[in-house]
Amino acid sequence: MKKKMDENIDALFQKAKEVPTEIPFKQMEKMILNFPNHPIPVTETHWFVKLFNLKYIAMTIIPIIAALTFWWAPKANQPEPVSSMIENSIKEKREISAISSKEPIVELTEEVVRKQIEKPATTLPKTPIQATEKTNLIAANIALPKIEPSIPEVKKERLELPKKEKKIFTQPSTLIKPDLIKTEPTPLSDISSFQLKKLRRTLYRNLVSDGIISNKHVLVEMELLGDKILVNNQPIPAKFLIKYQDLTSIVGVGPVRKIKMNTDFVLAGDFTEEGFKGHGFGRFSEKFIDLNPSFFESISLTEALSLKDDLLDEESKALNSFANDLLDKTPEDGGRKRLFAPNLKGKNPEDLHRKLTILLEEDGFINYSDLFGIIQLPKNSIRINGKELQGEQFKKYKKLIDEYGIKHGRNRMIMISEHHLRVGNYYYGTFSGLGLTLPLID
Amino acid sequence: MSKTKQSNFLKAYESCHESLVRYCSALAHGKMDAEDLVQDVLLAAYANFDKIKNKDQLLHYLLRAARNRSVSKFRKQKYKATLLEKHTERLVAQEVSADTILEIQLLYKTLDQLPEKQKDALILFEINGFSMKEIAVIQEKSEGAVKTNISRGRQKLKEIMTAKNEWFTQVFGTIKTITL
Numbered sequence: 001m002k003k004k005m006d007e008n009i010d011a012l013f014q015k016a017k018e019v020p021t022e023i024p025f026k027q028m029e030k031m032i033l034n035f036p037n038h039p040i041p042v043t044e045t046h047w048f049v050k051l052f053n054l055k056y057i058a059m060t061i062i063p064i065i066a067a068l069t070f071w072w073a074p075k076a077n078q079p080e081p082v083s084s085m086i087e088n089s090i091k092e093k094r095e096i097s098a099i100s101s102k103e104p105i106v107e108l109t110e111e112v113v114r115k116q117i118e119k120p121a122t123t124l125p126k127t128p129i130q131a132t133e134k135t136n137l138i139a140a141n142i143a144l145p146k147i148e149p150s151i152p153e154v155k156k157e158r159l160e161l162p163k164k165e166k167k168i169f170t171q172p173s174t175l176i177k178p179d180l181i182k183t184e185p186t187p188l189s190d191i192s193s194f195q196l197k198k199l200r201r202t203l204y205r206n207l208v209s210d211g212i213i214s215n216k217h218v219l220v221e222m223e224l225l226g227d228k229i230l231v232n233n234q235p236i237p238a239k240f241l242i243k244y245q246d247l248t249s250i251v252g253v254g255p256v257r258k259i260k261m262n263t264d265f266v267l268a269g270d271f272t273e274e275g276f277k278g279h280g281f282g283r284f285s286e287k288f289i290d291l292n293p294s295f296f297e298s299i300s301l302t303e304a305l306s307l308k309d310d311l312l313d314e315e316s317k318a319l320n321s322f323a324n325d326l327l328d329k330t331p332e333d334g335g336r337k338r339l340f341a342p343n344l345k346g347k348n349p350e351d352l353h354r355k356l357t358i359l360l361e362e363d364g365f366i367n368y369s370d371l372f373g374i375i376q377l378p379k380n381s382i383r384i385n386g387k388e389l390q391g392e393q394f395k396k397y398k399k400l401i402d403e404y405g406i407k408h409g410r411n412r413m414i415m416i417s418e419h420h421l422r423v424g425n426y427y428y429g430t431f432s433g434l435g436l437t438l439p440l441i442d
Numbered sequence: 443m444s445k446t447k448q449s450n451f452l453k454a455y456e457s458c459h460e461s462l463v464r465y466c467s468a469l470a471h472g473k474m475d476a477e478d479l480v481q482d483v484l485l486a487a488y489a490n491f492d493k494i495k496n497k498d499q500l501l502h503y504l505l506r507a508a509r510n511r512s513v514s515k516f517r518k519q520k521y522k523a524t525l526l527e528k529h530t531e532r533l534v535a536q537e538v539s540a541d542t543i544l545e546i547q548l549l550y551k552t553l554d555q556l557p558e559k560q561k562d563a564l565i566l567f568e569i570n571g572f573s574m575k576e577i578a579v580i581q582e583k584s585e586g587a588v589k590t591n592i593s594r595g596r597q598k599l600k601e602i603m604t605a606k607n608e609w610f611t612q613v614f615g616t617i618k619t620i621t622l
Contacts, residue, residue, distance in 0.1 A: 005600050012549045013568040019546060020536040021463040022529060023477050028459060031481060032452050035488050 185226075185254030188269055188278055195250060196281040200266040202247055203259070207231065210240055219262045226253035312419055312437055319417045322372040324428055326386050342423045342434050344404045349436045352404055353421040356414065359400065360384070363393065366416075375414040377406065451491050455484070458501040461570045465505055467529070468565045469512040471550035475525055477532075483507045502580050509562060552602055560595030567592050 191199075204216040212231050213220060222244075223230040229244050230236070236244055251259055251268045260267045261282075269278010344352065360366045360373045365384050375397070376383040382397050383389070389397060406414070406423055415422040415431075424433010463480060470476040483504055487494075494503055526547065533543045553561050566572045566580065567588075574592070578585045 005604055009596070009599060009603065012545055015542050016464070016468070016546050016549055016569045017571060019533065019538050019542055021460055022467045022532045022536070023463050023480055024536070025456065025459045028455070028463075028480065028484065029452060032455065032484065032488065033448060035448060035451075035485070 185257065186252035188252060188257075189250070191250055191268060191279045193281045196266050196268060196279060199248070199250065199259070199268065200261050200281075203244075203261070206243070206247060210237075212236060212240070217263055220260070222248065222259040224248055224251060224253045224257040224259065225255065315417055315419055316437075319372050319415055319420055319422075320426075320429055320431075323374045323413070323415055323426055326374050326376065326383075327426075327428065342404075342406055344406070344423070344434065347404055349421055349423070349434060350438070352400075352423070353416065353436060353438065355400060356416055356421070359397065360416065371417055373414075373416040375401075375416070377401065377408045377412040377414070378410065379408050381408075447488075447491060450497075451488055454491075454497050454500045455487075455504075458504055461501055461572075462504045462508065464569050465565060466508050466512075468550055468553060468569055469508060469562075470525075471529070471547070471554065472525055474512070475528060477528075479508060479512060482511055486511075505566070505580050513558075552599060555602055556595050556598055560591045560598065563588055563591035564595040564599070 203220070203222070204213075207213045207220065208216055212234075218232075221232055223233075228235050229241060229248070248259065251257060254270060256270045256272050258267075258269070258271045260271070265280060265282025267276065267278060267280040269276060269280075271278075356373070356375075357366070363384075365387075366373050370385070372385075374385055381388060382394055382401070384397070401414075404423075406412070409425065411425040411427045413422075413424075413426050415426060419438045421436040421438075422431060422433060424431060424435075426433075462483070463476070466479045466483070467476045470479045486507055487500065487504055494500060529547070530543055533546075534540075553564060556564065562581065563577060566577045567574065572580070574585050574588050577583075577588045577592075581588060
């Protein structure tokens with residue numbers, strides 16, 4: 001088949017090679033002979049036209065004009081020097097006197113006029129006027145009132161100038177925009193896991209670089225009070241306030257609005273006595289909660305992990321001891337232990353609890369007397385309550401486990417009881433993973 | 443002087459004609475008029491003929507110019523069905539059989555589906571009959587690169603033709619019937 005195709009292709013190429021050319025040589029010969037005898041004229045453009053083409057104008061002249069405009073614009077706004085204004089006004093008066101000579105004439109020296117003009121602007125520096133000749137001015141037309149208003153204006157501008165300069169140069173660099181300071185509590189908006197992750201990363205990076213915390217492993221509690229932000233009970237320096245308000249804008253502000261984070265998790269929301277209301281992302285371990293009870297005291301998570309509820313606590317402990325009996329007695333591997341958190345592919349763990357309970361009941365692994373199910377997931381096998389699954393039964397559980405993205409591992413297991421579901425790594429009381437506790441129904 | 447230039451150009455071009463026209467026909471197929479492309483290339487070559495130091499290299503110059511122009515022209519023009527008609531008419535005028543015309547057109551169309559480098563190398567090697575060394579000079583590439591392009595191009599051509607074999611034979615048969 002391949003050979004035949006090769007032959008076909010060769011045959012096609014051969015035909016294309018042998019076929020007479022589309023355009024005969026004679027046709028091209030005619031064309032060439034009709035080419036102009038003289039070299040094809042190339043229009044010689046004048047150097048001036050070459051130089052000042054549209055591209056040149058766009059690239060050179062426009063930026064120059066823009067630069068010049070920018071350069072001269074502030075100067076145009078500057079007030080005219082007082083001395084020149086005085087000179088101008090005197091000149092004006094001279095012209096007026098030259099036109100109307102019938103009116104009674106009052107002889108005024110230039111000095112008198114200048115004094116009159118300068119009267120309201122005594123604070124201005126006096127510039128000597130060179131002219132000494134006497135000028136005839138018409139009394140009625142000495143437009144002092146017309147000149148006077150311009151002088152206070154000039155004075156005003158002159159007086160305001162230092163203020164303006166002050167505003168620009170002496171303004172503190174940490175000026176806070178008033179609109180950004182929100183002291184009223186803002187409703188908590190939806191924050192995605194991705195945003196939380198980004199928030200944690202950005203905050204740690206900035207807090208460390210600004211010297212507010214020493215390193216990124218420090219447990220951070222940020223209180224977002226609006227007009228101030230406290231980091232581990234210490235207010236953020238004023239110069240950084242606006243920056244951190246921007247960074248935490250997604251969380252909002254409020255008297256109980258906080259961000260609590262460490263390298264493993266981030267919680268953002270309202271921490272009240274009733275519990276925590278907000279968004280969280282990351283991994284928790286029982287050990288961490290035990291070590292930091294104050295940190296979690298206002299979080300209902302402690303309740304969810306049945307640390308306070310006796311009944312649920314009892315159930316949890318019983319589940320642990322049931323699992324301990326099933327564990328291999330081989331010691332755990334050495335090395336650094338990392339927190340493990342299964343990724344349930346965004347599915348609801350409650351559904352997993354329900355589905356597993358149904359399956360385990362169907363297969364008789366759990367019933368009224370046997371309340372606990374320990375599904376161990378060593379490599380390539382599944383063990384439920386110590387029994388190795390085979391055939392169809394294995395496939396059935398494997399399908400469900402794969403559906404939730406739970407992978408096999410040395411200490412990986414699913415621990416299930418009536419009110420508890422744990423998916424993760426368990427080794428003699430040390431659990432790292434996802435824990436779900438369903439509420440007790442009276 | 444001018445007459446000498448014309449005759450010199452014609453003399454140099456004579457040996458290049460066949461290769462250039464075949465190359466242009468394959469490049470321009472379905473995209474532009476091959477005659478326009480040849481004329482364009484010739485006019486440019488004639489204008490710059492004095493600048494071409496080595497007249498033996500005229501063919502290389504023409505082929506390179508054709509390739510560059512085909513790319514720039516193709517960007518400006520849309521596919522025109524009338525171009526195929528023109529191509530057919532010209533070949534019919536050269537007393538080429540309808541069978542051969544259709545086969546060549548199908549070959550050109552399939553070649554058009556290949557990446558530019560592979561297509562170019564295949565045309566020069568298979569249709570124009572250049573050696574790999576010569577193609578390397580024309581394309582300003584290494585001989586190895588040319589060899590790879592030819593080999594891959596041929597392989598891909600085979601794949602396309604195999605995949606469309608049934609369709610190919612069916613359509614080919616139908617078109618043949620209609621044309622005849």
